[in-house]
Amino acid sequence: MEGIHLLGEWYGCPEDMPEMLRAEPLRTLCVKAVESAGLTIVGDRFHQFEPQGVTGAVILAESHLAIHTWPEIGSVTIDVYVCNYTTDNTKKAEALFQALEARFQPEHARFQAIRRGGRDG
Amino acid sequence: MEGIHLLGEWYGCPEDMPEMLRAEPLRTLCVKAVESAGLTIVGDRFHQFEPQGVTGAVILAESHLAIHTWPEIGSVTIDVYVCNYTTDNTKKAEALFQALEARFQPEHARFQAIRRGGRDG
Numbered sequence: 001m002e003g004i005h006l007l008g009e010w011y012g013c014p015e016d017m018p019e020m021l022r023a024e025p026l027r028t029l030c031v032k033a034v035e036s037a038g039l040t041i042v043g044d045r046f047h048q049f050e051p052q053g054v055t056g057a058v059i060l061a062e063s064h065l066a067i068h069t070w071p072e073i074g075s076v077t078i079d080v081y082v083c084n085y086t087t088d089n090t091k092k093a094e095a096l097f098q099a100l101e102a103r104f105q106p107e108h109a110r111f112q113a114i115r116r117g118g119r120d121g
Numbered sequence: 122m123e124g125i126h127l128l129g130e131w132y133g134c135p136e137d138m139p140e141m142l143r144a145e146p147l148r149t150l151c152v153k154a155v156e157s158a159g160l161t162i163v164g165d166r167f168h169q170f171e172p173q174g175v176t177g178a179v180i181l182a183e184s185h186l187a188i189h190t191w192p193e194i195g196s197v198t199i200d201v202y203v204c205n206y207t208t209d210n211t212k213k214a215e216a217l218f219q220a221l222e223a224r225f226q227p228e229h230a231r232f233q234a235i236r237r238g239g240r241d242g
Contacts, residue, residue, distance in 0.1 A: 044166060046180075057178035063198070064200075068184055077238065079126075116198065
């Protein structure tokens with residue numbers, strides 16, 4: 001259960017980009033980014049807020065990606081959590097996180113990387 | 122986007138409980154616990170690993186619950202993340218977390234509460 005959890009809060013993102021506003025473009029972006037990072041999708045669920053904004057999760061064999069957008073304030077929060085149960089997935093998690101950040105282009109970001117679990121509990 | 126994120130890793134949980142082994146009992150538990158805590162479900166996705174084990178997420182108007190089980194080692198990881206965008210949901214998040222922990226009865230637990238975001242970014 002040892003793993004790494006990357007948490008981001010992004011500010012100053014373009015408020016009118018499709019991935020900020022609508023569920024399907026955000027889902028497509030996330031699925032492609034997960035696949036490009038070499039992580040394994042086992043399901044996803046995205047919800048469209050009206051008139052705009054999205055919350056969603058891609059559940060992974062390695063744990064999950066969760067993302068929430070607030071177009072009204074140009075902000076996004078993101079979680080990438082991967083377990084390193086059978087192999088070290090840290091670099092894949094970092095690649096996924098960075099790919100999404102590159103797309104949203106925040107003017108300002110907060111970032112935390114949290115170590116979780118461990119072999120001794 | 123200010124919010125609270127509760128992260129848990131639980132060890133020594135009963136390996137044979139239905140919620141540890143199978144997706145549907147875990148989904149039912151999570152949905153009921155979210156509703157009891159007064160949070161708002163907008164979708165969910167749970168995946169059954171074979172022969173056993175589950176990964177899933179309940180996406181909330183307030184952000185998300187994510188949970189992963191490892192029956193082979195009696196362990197669970199859990200995330201409860203709520204934004205306090207329009208109201209302080211911290212107590213609801215804590216109630217949800219505690220309800221699930223009470224059900225899984227870990228012998229040993231790791232816990233972190235992470236403050237996210239903030240009005241100034």
